[in-house]
Amino acid sequence: MAAAGAAGGCGRMLEEDRDQTYENVLAEIQSFELPIEATLRSVYDDQPNAHMRFMEKLEACIRNHDKEIEKMCNFHHQGFVDAITELLKVRTDAEKLKVQVTDTNRRFQDAGKEVVVQTEDIIRCRIQQRNITTVVEKLQLCLPVLEMYSKLKEQMSAKRYYSALKTMEQLENVYFPRVSQYRFCQLMIENLPKLRENIKEISMSDLKDFLESIRKHSDKIGETAMKQAQQQKTFSVALQKQNNVKFGKNIYINDRISEQRHETLLKHALEEEDENEEEVLTVQELVDFSPVYRCLHIYSALGNEETFENYYRKQRKKQARLVLQPQSNMHETVDGYRRYFTQIVGFFVVEDHILHVTQGLVTRAYTDELWNMALSKIIAVLRAHSSYCTDPDLVLELKNLIVIFADTLQGYGFPVNRLFDLLFEIRDQYSETLLKKWAGVFRDIFEEDNYSPIPVANEEEYKIIISKFPFQDPDLEKQSFPKKFPMSQSVPHIYIQVKEFIYASLKFSESLHRSSTEIDDMLRKSTNLLLTRTLSSCLLNLIRKPHIGLTELVQIIINTTHLEQACKYLEDFITNITNISQETVHTTRLYGLSTFKDARHAAEGEIYTKLNQKIDEFVQLADYDWTMSEPNGRASGYLMDLINFLRSIFQVFTHLPGFEIREWRDRNENFK
DSSP states (O other), rough: OOOHHHHHHHHHHHHHHHHHHHHHHHHHHHTOSSSSHHHHHHHHOOOOOOHHHHHHHHHHHHHHHHHHHHHHHHHHHHHHHHHHHHHHHHHHHHHHHHHHHHHHHHHOOHHHHHHHHHHHHHHHHHHHHHHHHHHHHHHHHHHHHHHHHHHHHHHTTTHHHHHHHHHHHHIIIIGGGTTTHHHHHHHHHHHHHHHHHHHHHHHHHHHHHHHHHHHSHHHHHHHHHHHHHHHHHHHHHHHHHHHHHHOTTOHHHHHHHHHHHHHHHHHHHHHHHHHHHOOOOHHHHOOOOOHHHHHHHHHHHHHHHHHHHHHHHHHHHHHHHHHOOOOOTTGSSSSHHHHHHHHHHHHHHHHHHHHHSSSSSOOOHHHHHHHHHHHHHHHHHHHHHHHTTHHHHHHHHHHHHHHHHHHHHHHHOOOHHHHHHHHHHHHHHHHHHHHHHHHHHHHHHHHHOOOEEEEEEEEEHHHHHHSSSSSOOOHHHHOSSSSSSSSSSSSHHHHHEEEEEHHHHHHHHSSSOOOOOHHHOOOOOOHHIIIIIIIIHHHHHHTTOOOOOHHHHHOOOOOOHHHHHHHHHHHHHHHHHHHHHHSSTTTOOOOHHHHHHHHHHHHHHHHHHHHHHHHHHHHOOOOOOOOOOOSSSSSHHHHHHHHHHHHHHHHHHTSSSOOOOHHHHHHHHGGG
């Protein structure tokens, strides 16, 4: 019983717990706060018969809710009835109102059709206006681009390529980004590289034309530059010449004549300078350098400045090699040398101008390297071609051209010391050509001489001879006219020609930037060569000629004596030219004493030889009677002729300076 009672108690407790669980499930379903699936799953998962009990609980819950609804409806039923009644009353009015609203709507629709049409027109106009505004805005955005592109085309047509490149940069950096979405902008962008390449080709073509032009006109440029340099030195050089020729003007008349001649030359030089001053143009006026500037700016703007510099320098080096190549017959005329020099000067004047007006296109190191290469070639060419020159006038003109050439380039900053060193080599060659020329002059003088004392009939003729040759003899001055000088015509002529030789030697020494001492030394050495080699050789050849007789030999001895005495006047002549005192330690003396002494000894030896030959001829021609038993009291006719001949010869010998028969006979013992 107890167990049954306990089991019954446990069953009631489980029943109560189950009912409480169902109530909670219903509360959860009504609250909609939890997922229904989980709640229902908890009901069905409990026991097999739990579903029926839950449905019973659910039905009970529904009935309770229906009762509550019914109570509520009963409570509000009268109000609902009243509301329905009111609605029925309003129904009629609502139908009237509906008719009125429909009629009003119809009238509004009819009245609004015109407004709708006008509104649609307004909307359409507003859309068009908005589109127009948009188009205007876009056009205003595109117009600057189109204007700049049009400006670019105009600049290209006007060949303003550097400005065109700047316009391209503005288009790319400023204008194109604003309208990059349009197709025409893309076409423009694609066209710009072509335009740049076209500008590069055109500018390079202009540069090539410029290089070709200056290659053709280098001689004109060089001629202008050399003329300018020459004009700058004309006045100072002319004054220097005037000062250099003022020597011994109180001694000889011919020196005064020379002074007047050089004063005239100075006047002509100044007049020529004034006439040519307005004719000489500058290199900037002769050459249009704008193609170089444009091409340099263009390549700089394109970032290809190094390419342009390398191309320019390479082409100019090629032109330099062409300019430095001489013509095969250049040495034949001075014009050949002049063209050669003017082309070189023109080339380097252009390079110097490019150096100073551009930045980096050429550098001082580049021009110095180019000049050193050119200078080596120039010296080699001049050394080779000048060796063929046999005319001293041509060598002198070549020297003057080299001096002007060197002074011109030195004015542009190029070192020219090696050119002046070359001039000293050419000076030796010039001296050799002078010696050869004067050898011919001396031979002509000796051929034209009659080897007789110079006769003068009056004072005027006497002064003319004195003006040509420094002869001083008080006894001769006291003699009355007509009278004779002891020397023959060749003496004053030779003296004058020696002075002319000194003048010619001095011409080469001018403008060599040497001191007076060096010039004096050069003149004395050249004069010594003339006396000891050229004149001495001519005298020896003259003495040995078969047609020169004893009388001529005696006159030659007399002539050499007077020429020897005149050497001191030649030294004074050189001293007055160079303003160097003869007492200077290193002053070179003239070797006239030994030169003319050797000539006299040779003449005396030739006299001895010819005299012996003549005596032998007399003896060989004589027909003596070797069988005579006794003399007939008179000498042979052959012997008398020999004695008369010797008497006349010894009479001629008395004209020799300080001559004594005994002295001459003692020196020539074989004559006994």
